[in-house]
Amino acid sequence: MIELDLALQRGEFSLELDLVSPARTLALFGPSGCGKTTTLLAIAGLLHPQCGRIAFDGQALFDSRARIDVAVAQRGLGVVFQDARLFPHMSVRDNLRYGMPHRHQPDRFDAAVQLLGLAGLLKRKPAQLSGGQIRRVAIGRALLREPRALLLDEPLTNLHREARAEVLDHLRGLKRELSLITILVSHQHDEVAALADAVAVIDDGRLAALHGIEAFRALPAAPFGPPVAPNLRAAR
Amino acid sequence: MNPLTHAEAVALALSLKVSLVGVFASLPVAVGCAWLLARRRFPGKPLCEGLLLLPLILPPVVTGYVLLIVFGHHGPIGRLLDAAGLGIAFRWTGAALAAAVMAFPLLVVALRNAFESVDRKLEQAAATLGAGPWRIFFGITLPLSLRGLVAGLALAFARAFGEFGATITFVSSIPGQTRTLPIALYELISTPGGEGGALRLTLVAVVVALLAGVIAALMLLHGGTHQEAEA
Numbered sequence: 001m002i003e004l005d006l007a008l009q010r011g012e013f014s015l016e017l018d019l020v021s022p023a024r025t026l027a028l029f030g031p032s033g034c035g036k037t038t039t040l041l042a043i044a045g046l047l048h049p050q051c052g053r054i055a056f057d058g059q060a061l062f063d064s065r066a067r068i069d070v071a072v073a074q075r076g077l078g079v080v081f082q083d084a085r086l087f088p089h090m091s092v093r094d095n096l097r098y099g100m101p102h103r104h105q106p107d108r109f110d111a112a113v114q115l116l117g118l119a120g121l122l123k124r125k126p127a128q129l130s131g132g133q134i135r136r137v138a139i140g141r142a143l144l145r146e147p148r149a150l151l152l153d154e155p156l157t158n159l160h161r162e163a164r165a166e167v168l169d170h171l172r173g174l175k176r177e178l179s180l181i182t183i184l185v186s187h188q189h190d191e192v193a194a195l196a197d198a199v200a201v202i203d204d205g206r207l208a209a210l211h212g213i214e215a216f217r218a219l220p221a222a223p224f225g226p227p228v229a230p231n232l233r234a235a236r
Numbered sequence: 237m238n239p240l241t242h243a244e245a246v247a248l249a250l251s252l253k254v255s256l257v258g259v260f261a262s263l264p265v266a267v268g269c270a271w272l273l274a275r276r277r278f279p280g281k282p283l284c285e286g287l288l289l290l291p292l293i294l295p296p297v298v299t300g301y302v303l304l305i306v307f308g309h310h311g312p313i314g315r316l317l318d319a320a321g322l323g324i325a326f327r328w329t330g331a332a333l334a335a336a337v338m339a340f341p342l343l344v345v346a347l348r349n350a351f352e353s354v355d356r357k358l359e360q361a362a363a364t365l366g367a368g369p370w371r372i373f374f375g376i377t378l379p380l381s382l383r384g385l386v387a388g389l390a391l392a393f394a395r396a397f398g399e400f401g402a403t404i405t406f407v408s409s410i411p412g413q414t415r416t417l418p419i420a421l422y423e424l425i426s427t428p429g430g431e432g433g434a435l436r437l438t439l440v441a442v443v444v445a446l447l448a449g450v451i452a453a454l455m456l457l458h459g460g461t462h463q464e465a466e467a
Contacts (some may be wrong), residue, residue, distance in 0.1 A: 046360050074364040085361035087381050098375075099365030145365055 001183060002026050004200075006042055006052035006062075015039065015205040023198035025175060026180040029189075029216075030202035037082070037200070040151050042184040043183060044079050045072035054200050056149045056181050057070050078142030078180075082153040084134045086126040087193060092137050093122040099145035109144065115177070116140045132163025143174070149181040150174075161227075171195055193217045240440075244433055246412055247420035248440055254276055254328055255396035258336035259343065259389060266340060266388075270347035271373070289400075292341040297312035303334055307406070330407040331414045343392040350384020351377060387455035394448035398441065414449025417441060 001022055008015040015035040028036040042050045042053055043045040043061070051064040053170060059069045061077075078099075086095050096112070097151060115120050126134060142150060155171060156164045158182060168191070175182070186192050192199055199216040201209040211219070240248065246464040262315045269288065273281070291299050292347065307314045308325045325332040354377050362372045378385070400418040407414040424430035 022343060044364055046364070073366050073368055075364070076366075079361070079364040081357070083357070085357050087356075087358060087362070098362070098367070141365065149440060212455065220301070223272060 001055075001057055002183070003053055003055040004029075004039065004043070006039070006049040006054060008038065008042055008047060008049040008052075010038060013038070013205060015042075015049075017200075017202070017205075017207050019200055019207055019210055021198045021200070021210065023196070024179055025195055025197045027184045027186055027196035027199045028202055029186055029192050029196075029199050030208070031187060034202045035151055035205040036187075036202055038205075040079075040153050040185050044077055044151055045070065045075050050189060057193070060138060076145070076148045078145045078147030078150045080135075080138045080150070080155055082155075082157060082185075084126075084127075084138040086137055086141070088126050089127075091116060091122065092124050092126070093152070095126070095137055096122075096141050097145055099141060101146055102164070104126045112140050112144050113148040113149050115173060116143075121145060130163060132157050132166045135159065135163070137169050139170065139174070140168075143178070147180065149183065150185045151185075153185045154187070155184070155187065156186075188211060189219075240436055241433060243411065244420065244437055245439070247415055247417045250328060250412065250415065251397055251417035254331045254335050254391050254401075255339075257329075258332040258334075258396045259330065259392045261391075262336040262340055262343065263389070266343040266347055266392075270344045271351055271377075273344070274348045274351035288344055289341050291338050296338065296399070296401025297405050300334060300338060300402035303330075303337065303402065303406040307333065324407075326407050326408075326410060326414060329415050331403050331416060334402040334406045335399045337391035338399045338402050339396040342389045342395050346384055346388025346391060347381070350388065352383035353384065354380045383455040388450040390448040390451040390455070394445050394452075397422055397444055397448075409453075 001021065002140045003020050005018045007064070013035070015038050017035075017039060028039055030036055038047060042049050045061065049062065049064070052062065053060060053064070054062040060066065060068045061075050062068060073199060079195065087098065092099070096098070096109065096118070100109070102108075118133075118140055120138060121129065121133055121137070126137070129137065137154070141150075156167055159167060172194065174180075178206075182195075184195055184212055186193065193213070193216065196216070197213050199213065201208075201211065238245065240313055258371070269284075271290075272278070273285065274347070304325070305311050307317070307330065309318060309323065311325075313358075314323065314325055323332055358376055358380070359372050362376050367375065399416070400422065403414065403416060404419055404422075409415045409419045415423070417437055417440065421434055424434040424437065
């Protein structure tokens with residue numbers, strides 16, 4: 001169960017969302033600038049809503065009435081940022097291990113490496129990886145944190161066609177095998193249709209509609225334009 | 237054959253000791269100050285920034301005199317240190333303190349710039365992975381600031397090595413204790429027949445400063461940063 005009830009003001013932009021969904025993978029879908037990433041950062045604890053409640057399976061990460069605001073490091077979320085944010089001075093192996101709660105779990109590490117096809121990349125630095133590989137390492141790093149929920153911010157944006165297909169395949173595999181609560185931020189109809197169980201359509205900081213995935217798939221592909229440049233998106 | 241006389245070699249060794257001890261002993265404080273200035277907002281921050289720059293702006297004699305008032309035998313801290321058997325006035329440790337104070341602003345400015353150049357989004361990513369502030373600092377911020385740290389150390393060392401005014405005011409010129417290379421050089425210049433020694437010490441000072449400058453330039457201007465490498 002995903003509960004998102006939050007009010008957040010950032011400069012001129014105001015976000016007011018209130019939704020409850022039983023879906024395991026909920027997509028936040030809408031055009032660039034509508035507040036998807038802001039919502040994701042608030043869930044991660046990197047932005048602070050003025051009021052509301054954020055909870056997964058009944059466990060509150062933020063609840064202004066109950067005065068709960070779990071610190072970022074204690075939220076237990078696996079966040080895959082749009083710009084990946086791999087640590088440039090560390091190898092892929094060290095990036096992957098950074099968030100592991102129990103460092104000495106070779107089986108878990110090997111399983112994630114296998115699942116994401118990272119075995120040949122472990123000694124490389126992020127600067128030596130392709131876009132698709134970077135995204136897969138970021139996903140692996142978030143998974144090895146053993147998160148209670150996974151937050152994916154535009155995981156396929158800015159990837160060329162082959163890399164996109166490659167990462168999409170891995171995300172489908174993860175969904176099948178792990179059944180983690182996942183919040184997927186996207187403005188791509190096909191990406192959402194392939195991965196989500198339910199879709200919250202957001203427009204100008206408000207919930208415009210909440211669809212089941214079949215209803216969403218039946219909709220014509222939304223004419224949301226190309227994504228804005230990553231640095232502009234990150235600045236929001 | 238040793239190109240330096242015994243007294244010159246003693247002054248050089250003392251300068252190296254005083255500079256290294258002064259800079260490395262002040263490093264943890266400089267790191268703390270630089271991190272606070274780079275990462276935190278607090279009341280009175282501009283005042284703190286101004287205070288940190290004072291040793292760079294004040295006449296060195298003034299700084300030395302303030303050190304003498306505070307850390308001298310009759311100073312409030314000096315008396316306590318003397319009582320504990322740790323007095324620093326007119327000792328090499330006092331010279332190290334003077335060198336550290338004079339080099340401190342350079343170290344803090346270099347470290348602050350280095351910390352500010354680290355992408356805060358990486359620190360946020362580390363926090364989402366469960367890392368606390370210390371782990372983020374030692375695992376992410378500090379390694380990514382390493383070039384700035386080394387450059388700051390090199391510049392601060394060069395500044396400490398060349399320190400003269402505050403040192404001679406605070407701890408005077410005692411051979412083997414406080415007569416550092418610049419003080420020995422000054423005395424050679426003031427002494428008839430000291431031109432040869434003065435020239436030798438001048439050459440040493442130039443070589444040491446040049447080495448530190450090259451290291452700082454290599455760290456700051458060449459080789460890029462990790463962030464650039466990723467982008």
